[in-house]
Amino acid sequence: MGKAYKSIFNDADKSVRRSTTDGATLPHLITISHTDAVDSKTKVSCRRSTMRVDLTHVDTGGVNPSPLPVSCYVVLVKGKGVYAPSTTAIQLAINSLVQLLAQTAADASALALRDPFGVNEEQ
Numbered sequence: 001m002g003k004a005y006k007s008i009f010n011d012a013d014k015s016v017r018r019s020t021t022d023g024a025t026l027p028h029l030i031t032i033s034h035t036d037a038v039d040s041k042t043k044v045s046c047r048r049s050t051m052r053v054d055l056t057h058v059d060t061g062g063v064n065p066s067p068l069p070v071s072c073y074v075v076l077v078k079g080k081g082v083y084a085p086s087t088t089a090i091q092l093a094i095n096s097l098v099q100l101l102a103q104t105a106a107d108a109s110a111l112a113l114r115d116p117f118g119v120n121e122e123q
Contacts, residue, residue, distance in 0.1 A: 005020065005028075013034055045083075047077075055071075
């Protein structure tokens with residue numbers, strides 16, 4: 001993928017990184033934020049972490065930057081206190097999502113849903 005990012009904002013609850021490899025007219029941004037919340041169904045205190053990727057791209061004519069980037073989110077919700085998951089459980093959940101989307105020769109069990117879900121909009 002060959003991307004390099006530079007931090008442009010960072011505080012205790014949010015950070016923003018901008019690609020340094022895509023030029024000023026096609027910025028790629030990564031935003032990461034963390035907030036405390038209460039799960040509406042279980043009423044358990046939780047921490048919600050969001051990673052958002054915004055990729056600016058050119059229009060279908062291949063010339064002008066699109067006014068609307070392609071955006072993807074990963075939202076991780078985990079309990080706090082006695083309900084906090086282990087590091088292994090968090091890693092397993094994230095790795096499972098990666099496995100659902102991507103396929104490599106080393107992982108024959110991966111579902112490779114990136115194109116069926118994102119491009120073809122299949123169910």
